[in-house]
Amino acid sequence: MGLEDISAKVAAAAEAAGRTAEEVTLIAVSKVQPDARVEAVLEQGHRCFGENRVQEAQGKWPGFRERFEGVDLHLIGPLQSNKARGAMELFDAIHTVDRPKIAATIARLADELGRCPELFIQVNTGEEAQKAGCLPGEVDGFIAECRMLSLPVKGLMCIPPVEEEPSLHFALLANMAERNGLTGLSMGMSADFERAIALGATHVRVGSAIFGDRLAPQGDA
Ligand SMILES: *Cc1c(COP(=O)(O)O)cnc(C)c1O
Numbered sequence: 001m002g003l004e005d006i007s008a009k010v011a012a013a014a015e016a017a018g019r020t021a022e023e024v025t026l027i028a029v030s031k032v033q034p035d036a037r038v039e040a041v042l043e044q045g046h047r048c049f050g051e052n053r054v055q056e057a058q059g060k061w062p063g064f065r066e067r068f069e070g071v072d073l074h075l076i077g078p079l080q081s082n083k084a085r086g087a088m089e090l091f092d093a094i095h096t097v098d099r100p101k102i103a104a105t106i107a108r109l110a111d112e113l114g115r116c117p118e119l120f121i122q123v124n125t126g127e128e129a130q131k132a133g134c135l136p137g138e139v140d141g142f143i144a145e146c147r148m149l150s151l152p153v154k155g156l157m158c159i160p161p162v163e164e165e166p167s168l169h170f171a172l173l174a175n176m177a178e179r180n181g182l183t184g185l186s187m188g189m190s191a192d193f194e195r196a197i198a199l200g201a202t203h204v205r206v207g208s209a210i211f212g213d214r215l216a217p218q219g220d221a
Pocket of ligand 1: 191
């Protein structure tokens, strides 16, 4: 485990699928990790990171960005309208656009700020009541709606149900992206990123396999 090991596994999985390592972006998910661990991965030259809370990211990334050039920051957690402005100012990509209201807010802010992060639409492929994401039956309509707002939709994202074989969900997501002409697929985490790459993932979101287990926020390193 660790960055080097996971990068090698990403490259091997890509090659096994007849793809190249460059086609897969490894997002190192640094949420809740102690700064020292994040810094160690930055020191190794990695620049692409994922956070799931806007406020937590606002507390740690401006400082890292002053010290490390070229940081590419992805929001992978839920986005509330009242945090949208902060998120759009900080993040280079947002993976969790999932409803018309947040799409409209992002469009309005994009006009105002003159820029917009790359966007992924989160799909609740398992139709789980507690999970965020647009329902599979609503995806085509929602993508069309985002396009009418001129939003830069790059692809789709999913978090499969814990109890189910993730490959079925990855294949479903890949199919929805393809029929809508979208090339980005944000899928695969520590336990299943290799299967996701085999099914076309362009962005894998890997946390614990790179950094080690997440500690409680108040825990010490
Ligand atoms: C935390 C998180 C991850 C990373 O999870 P690991 O199992 O630690 O790799 C990936 N995606 C999302 C949306 C997450 O919240």
